[in-house]
Amino acid sequence: MNCYRDKVVLITGASSGIGRAAALRLAGYGARLGLASRSQAELGKLCGEIEGQGSHALVLPTDVTEAEQVRRAVDQTIEAYGKLDILICSAGLSLRAYFEDTTLETLERVMRVNFFGTLYATHFALPHVRKTKGSLVAMSSLTGKRGIPSYALYGASKFAITGLYEALRIELAKDGVHVGVVSPAFVDTPLRTNVLGPDGQPWPEPPAPPFRIWPVEKCVDRLVRLIARRQREALLPAFSGPLLLLDRILGSRLGDRLLSKRFPHDNSKPPS
């Protein structure tokens, strides 16, 4: 059975990468979409594609760091469709830099987009998702499961999301609301080419990821399965679950050594 038919889904970060691919997939399953991000032009193109498939979408230009704009995106979704079943918080920025090199402004910016953007969307969507006994879903990262050099602040923003959603899952269980987090490794999207350096500017040539980069459709597979099965967590790749456990059992020393080699400080010098 297709559990997505006629569901109303609001996606932040819908203009690109995982959010965009998820919007197209869910529209193909018969969901009606609210598409939120800053880039109206990109959202307009995506909306055209979705409507070309015979589905419905709303363009909701939104900066997720502005609570009022996020409130408006949720309100417009309710006005247009009358309900909200699923929130997917995918808006995010990446920062690859050692903490000590990074300007305070850059650290705060990443936290505002990644964490507060998720917090605002969740806050305003919750009353509506509670009514439909729907799903709240956030994009975290493996950096939100395990500290990784060069991703101290990015990881902190994802740990914060994981902590928020872990607690929400328990708080909302009595209301029948599903709360889930997707934590992927590197995924093939524009995020990595736009990754910020320590001065808050994108790296001219971002350091190559030292691990496999996963196709975006694989990440969307995990996301749609997490929602359909109302799972609490999806990891990409799945084998990172046993690896994280092994890392804990071994006291993290081996993992620390491997990660220091793969993410050395040299690679995190300010972009020239």
Ligand SMILES: NC(=O)c1ccc[n+]([C@@H]2O[C@H](COP(=O)([O-])OP(=O)(O)OC[C@H]3O[C@@H](n4cnc5c(N)ncnc54)[C@H](OP(=O)(O)O)[C@@H]3O)[C@@H](O)[C@H]2O)c1
């Ligand atoms: N790709 C990866 O390797 C990877 C791995 C783990 C986790 N993730 C997480 O997955 C999520 C999606 O990433 P992605 O790979 O799809 O990245 P992406 O292709 O760069 O897309 C990021 C999205 O976030 C939106 N965004 C950025 N700042 C925003 C703001 N202030 N207000 C509203 N929207 C904003 C962008 O839209 P506008 O520019 O139009 O605003 C864009 O739609 C992120 O949370 C990311 O941290 C990604």
